């Protein structure tokens with residue numbers, strides 16, 4: 426039995442918080458249109474190590490600096506996992522995927538700066554950041570549960586019906602698609618396509634073209650996701666009533682998806698106020714990151730304890 430040291434737990438926590446800051450800084454870059462704040466230079470900023478003091482270049486440069494520091498934290502976590510906990514396959518997978526997605530995120534970000542990309546490619550960036558954040562959060566949860574159980578591998582208290590595992594897998598993949606559509610709206614500057622909520626430009630079904638079409642698809646996809654998660658919540662309540670850990674996570678996922686829809690409504694209400702929009706869209710990003718990570722954690726725990734598995 427191996428005990429998780431507090432040093433390792435602290436490193437995992439710092440990496441996870443750092444990754445959240447990278448997500449936040451990335452959102453700030455797109456929200457303040459600072460993506461070209463360093464010109465088309467990488468890794469320098471407008472050809473200099475210390476950038477000119479325009480707000481845009483400072484935001485873009487801070488984003489790069491935070492990403493670089495968090496990259497080092499991810500590397501340190503990976504090395505410490507290999508050195509001290511290599512017999513735990515789960516920890517190695519989380520640490521390695523955090524490393525993989527962080528490198529992919531940095532490479533995509535650098536390519537986007539040097540060779541301006543299509544909106545479809547830029548929209549991928551946010552989804553990859555979410556995968557990197559989720560990996561670091563899963564590692565932190567793994568370390569916490571190991572510490573709490575005195576070194577025993579995490580295991581849900583009862584077997585989980587396969588239907589729950591399948592529903593959670595579909596929900597996770599579908600959420601990723603809704604996230605991509607949201608990021609696509611951002612990168613095509615289509616947010617104003619639907620003013621007002623719940624109606625879009627005063628209509629239940631607006632004329633479906635251009636920006637309105639993108640935002641309307643995002644809203645419909647979001648509504649389907651809300652009902653789907655409500656269905657999973659009820660399914661877990663009914664068929665996993667004796668697994669309180671999973672029921673707790675299902676409650677949390679349901680609360681988060683309701684908050685996500687509300688934050689979408691608040692974001693829409695602030696579309697004409699650029700000061701507030703920075704905060705409301707960061708809120709929209711933060712809630713969805715937490716929601717995606719909770720769903721991934723539920724899927725992994727249920728899959729490890731699925732019915733029929735010895």
Ligand code: HEM
Nearest residue numbers: 551603604607608610611616622647685686689690706713
């Ligand atoms: C419930 C599921 C939802 C998910 C998973 C989701 C996810 C996202 C994501 C990931 C983004 C892109 C963030 C970025 O690239 O920085 C986004 C953007 C956006 N979402 Fe949602 N969203 C949801 C619901 C809604 C709802 C219900 C509304 C409207 C009422 C909405 C309105 C918007 C708008 C207007 C944008 C563009 C923001 C901008 O350009 O700054 N979303 N969404």
